[in-house]
Amino acid sequence: MATNNFSDENKLGQGGFGPVYKGKLSTGQEIAVKRLKIMSGHGIEQFKNEVTVISKLQHRNLVKLLGYCIHGEDRILVYEYLPNGSLDSFIFDTTKRAVLDWRRRSSIIEGIAQGLLYLHKYSRLKIIHRDLKTSNVLLDNDLNPKISDFGTARIFGDDESRANTLRVVGTYGYMSPEYAMNGIISEKSDVYSFGVMMLEIISGKKNTTFNDTDDHLNLVGHVWDLWKEGRVSDIADPSFGETIAMHEISRYVQVGLLCGEENAADRPTMSDVISMLNGTLVSLRVPYRPAFSAATGGRNNDNLVRNAEPCSNNTVTISDLEAR
Structure with a gap:
C-alpha cells in the first residue's frame, strides 16, 4: 500500500539485488523500500546481514533501518527516505x-x-x-x-x-x-x-x-x-x-x-x-x-615524492541504490 503496489512511478532505482521504491505510510511518514530479488542464497544472505548489522547501529551519519517484511518469497527492507538521493x-x-x-x-x-x-x-x-x-x-x-x-x-x-x-x-x-x-x-x-x-x-x-x-x-x-x-x-x-x-x-x-x-x-x-x-x-x-x-x-x-612539501595548515558491484 505504501508504494502503490510497487508502482513504476514510485521506483527510485534498480540495484544488483532488486529495486528501491519511495513509499508513504498511513501516518504520512515517507519511506524507502528495498525489495530484494531472492534468486540465490546471496539475496537471503544480504537481507539477513543488513537486518543484523544496521538494526544495531545508531549514528547521524548512518541511514536508519525502520523495519523489514517477510511474506512468501518477498524480503523487504524499509528505510528512512532521504529526498536528495545519493552523493x-x-x-x-x-x-x-x-x-x-x-x-x-x-x-x-x-x-x-x-x-x-x-x-x-x-x-x-x-x-x-x-x-x-x-x-x-x-x-x-x-x-x-x-x-x-x-x-x-x-x-x-x-x-x-x-x-x-x-x-x-x-x-x-x-x-x-x-x-x-x-x-x-x-x-x-x-x-x-x-x-x-x-x-x-x-x-x-x-x-x-x-x-x-x-x-x-x-x-x-x-x-x-x-x-x-x-x-x-x-x-x-x-x-x-x-x-x-x-x-x-x-x-x-x-x-x-x-x-x-x-x-x-x-x-x-x-x-x-x-x-x-x-x-x-x-x-x-x-x-x-x-x-x-x-x-x-x-x-x-622509489615512489616517494622526496621533494614535495607536506601541507602544514574487480568484482561486480553489490549495490541496491546504484541507479538512484
Whole structure:
C-alpha cells in the first residue's frame, strides 16, 4: 500500500539485488523500500546481514533501518527516505554539482569519516562496510551524508583486526589491493575506499570511468601526478570557482592519497584521518605512490615524492541504490 503496489512511478532505482521504491505510510511518514530479488542464497544472505548489522547501529551519519517484511518469497527492507538521493547523483552531474560548494563537500567528507569511525571503533559491533562508494552515501534534507547499504558488511569481534574471505564482494575501483587480490579484510579496506571517495568528491570526477590523454589508469593516478607537481588547482572541481582556500584542498587531497596507499599498514586509521582533516595533526607525512596507479609498484620502487612539501595548515558491484 505504501508504494502503490510497487508502482513504476514510485521506483527510485534498480540495484544488483532488486529495486528501491519511495513509499508513504498511513501516518504520512515517507519511506524507502528495498525489495530484494531472492534468486540465490546471496539475496537471503544480504537481507539477513543488513537486518543484523544496521538494526544495531545508531549514528547521524548512518541511514536508519525502520523495519523489514517477510511474506512468501518477498524480503523487504524499509528505510528512512532521504529526498536528495545519493552523493554520486550530485558530484557527477554537471548541473547539480554546483550545489555542493567546497564548504559543503568538506562537511560531507567529514561526516562520512565520522560515520566510518563509529563503525570501526564506537558502535556496539565492529563493522567493516566493504562497499563504500559515493552511490552508497545518501544525503538528507540538509545535504548531510548517511552511509547506506550494509548488505555486504562484515562484523568483527572485539579482538579481531583482520580476516580472510574467499568471496570478494564490492565495487571495482574502490577495493583495496589486499582485499581485491588476496581477500584480506580489515579497517584499512574501508580506509582505502574512503580515500578514493575523497578524491572523487574533491575533483568531481569518477575513479572507475576516468580517462585522460596521459594514460592514467584511474583518477587516483591522475591526482597523484598533479599533486606531486604542485598543481592542486587542477585537481579541484572547476565549479568551486577561484575564491576557495587552495591550501585546505591540498590538505584534503594529501589525506586522500594517504588513505589510498598500496600497503594497508601505511594507511591511517579513521581516528587519524579525522585528526588530519580538522588540523589536529598539523604536519602530514608525504604519501607514497597510491595503489593501482599508472606506474607499477608502490613504496619499494622509489615512489616517494622526496621533494614535495607536506601541507602544514574487480568484482561486480553489490549495490541496491546504484541507479538512484
